[in-house]
Amino acid sequence: MEPAAHEEEEEIEEDVLPLDMLEDDDLEYMQSMGHRPLFLTRDLHSSEPIHAKKRKNENKVEKYEKVPRYLQTEPEKELIHLLPIKDKRGIIPQSVEKPILMDEQEEEMTEENLQQEEREEMFALKEPRQKLTTEELLLMRRQTLQEKKIHIATLASSILTEPDNNIKKLKELRSMLMERDPNVAVTVRKLVMVSLSEVFKDITPCYRIRPLTEAEKATKVKKETQHLREFEEGLVCQYKFYLENLEQTVKDWKQMKKKKSDVVSLKAYKGLAEVAVKCLCELLVALPHFNFHNNIAVMVVPLMNDASRKISEMCCGAVERLFKQDKIGQASLTVVKIISGLVKSRNYEVKPEVLKTFLALRIKEVEVKKDSEDIAPKKNFMTYKEKRKNLSRMQRKWKKAEEKLEKELLETEASESKDKKLKLHTEILNVVFLTYFRILKKAQKSVLLPGVLEGLAKFAHLINVEFFDDLLVVLSSLIDSGSLHYRECLHCIQAAFHVLSGQGDVLHIDPMKFYTQLYKMLFVLHAGDTNEDVLILLQCIDVMLTKRRKQVSLQRANAYLKRLTTLALNVLPNSTIGILATNRVLMNSFPKTDILLDNESHGSGLYLPELNEPEYCNAQNTALWELHYLQRHFHPMVRSFAAHLSVGAPSEGSGALRMELSRKHATELFEEFSMKEMTFNPPITSSGSKKKKSTTQTAILDSELQKHINRLLEKPFITADLKFAESFRAELQT
8 A cells, every 4th residue: 555655645746846846936926917817818929027117108109000010811820828938038928829620521622722733833834835946946056055165265265374273164164075955065065075185285294293192292392382283183183084084975976875864866976976086186196295195095096996987097197196206115115015905806807007007107227316315425424433532522512513413404304315215116116026927927818918018018127137037938928829919019029128138138048039029010010090009119129129239130130121111101100200210220220231222132032021030031132112202201201211211321411310300219209290189290281282183183084984974974864783894895896
């Protein structure tokens, strides 16, 4: 019983607890207010004390006017009064609105009204806007595009004016690559790509920016240095994001997958990709020293083998320009390695243009033109012992400062040392020859073989001597196989003689087979085309006969001179001029060939023009009668060369050539008088008038033949086949 009584006492205490918490004054006040009816009718929102004394001269009208008006638009809501709150200002009453319990029918009506309102809003959104005409749409697009262009130009000009202070505008310009307006998205993105490319080419420094180490970040630096670091970091970051955007554009075109959030159609992907590839190519050529150049090369080189001809030509042209302008070789080495890996990974099934880019490499005799640093004598600094022995303490101090300054000046020069260049060029050639030899060994029937042979012809003099024998055997077997085109055979012969003209002089190899093959091919050359093969022929003759004149017999020189002169009758004017210029060099190199200018034969035997053996065709028993016909050629330069050779190619006198012509090489003359543009150089003038031609043409016709032609033309219908010769003979007999 005791626990139950104890619980009842606790419950009673809990009920009495709130009153015990009130102070005595508050409790008396609440009890007094409860006995008054004013507590129920009083405005609880008013904070005015109840027992406020009325002022004597109180104006009731003014007080009434100050009370705000309330419009009875809605019914007054019932309030539930709560316990008031006491603070410094006094007692503040508290109240809460009484919730209204709605019936089920009223709730259903309310829900139906809400649904109806939602339907009306959706219908209003789905209502079609006012349709614009085509002219209005074009005008709106033109205005929007003009605004975008002005914005792009403003951002770009401000960046170029102060790059270090406007790096945020560079980010803003890059963000326009994600233009969302479907009407101008493609055009704006293209403009932003090109603009950013030009901006980066202008504001990037001439050195590579490396990331800062933790120690460098922790050290305190000057304000200017910190500002420069922030600019470089921001520049590299934006450049990286820009390259990623270009790469993603190309990938989207390759995969042809349209993104849900993208406003660009699939048809526009190719145009965007072409602009992106063009920007990548420009950056590859313009910024070979800057960050991410290797990444750009990895993106561009596979596109050299792309199915799109425009993109392939764009990338191949960019790589060739990079090879031509790279004097040091660091960037060229990176690209050559990537190309070699591409050829091997595709199993040698790539476009020939990919491999022909190696021909643009600036490597001649394993060195480029000497720089000023290579020509200038090297500065020899004194050792410590020499300074100690020859100089005083003060002189040693000044000497040390002077040498330190000279070393700093040498480091600031842009020229690279010769040893570094030779090392890079040697490594480049190793990669190039490795690619060439792989193709000769594993893919002799590949479309890359002409490019390989042309490359060997250019760089053969740089190959190591120990590979000469094997290379000549391979070239000879390729010619004997008969599967090569005559242009490829010319490259084989050219490569073989380049090998023999350099370090191959120490090898005692008889190249008679190559002489015979070239002599056989002279009449196979195309005669009606703007022939580039003649240029290769002229280079072969220069290497085979002119530079090796001590190893060439007189019979061989006479045979080549005769066949080349015959060939000059059947080719275009620029080829004829190049061949005659080569003949001039041969006549000067072999003076005894003037026997071909004499009509009387001085040797034994008969000349055999069909025999393809230059040593046994008896060319000394013939004459260069072709020069007589070439003196009547329509081209004035051909006539002057033919007249010069017919008198023995003198260096001075009446039969000598002009000085500017005699000093030029045959290949230079071939290019100078080229007919690629379908024009003559110099222009050819007509020799006679039209009237004379018409009179001569009518005079040729026989009178009887003219009558017979007129008689046949007068007949209305000719059903049977004309037997012109038989009918003419029958009329003559009658």
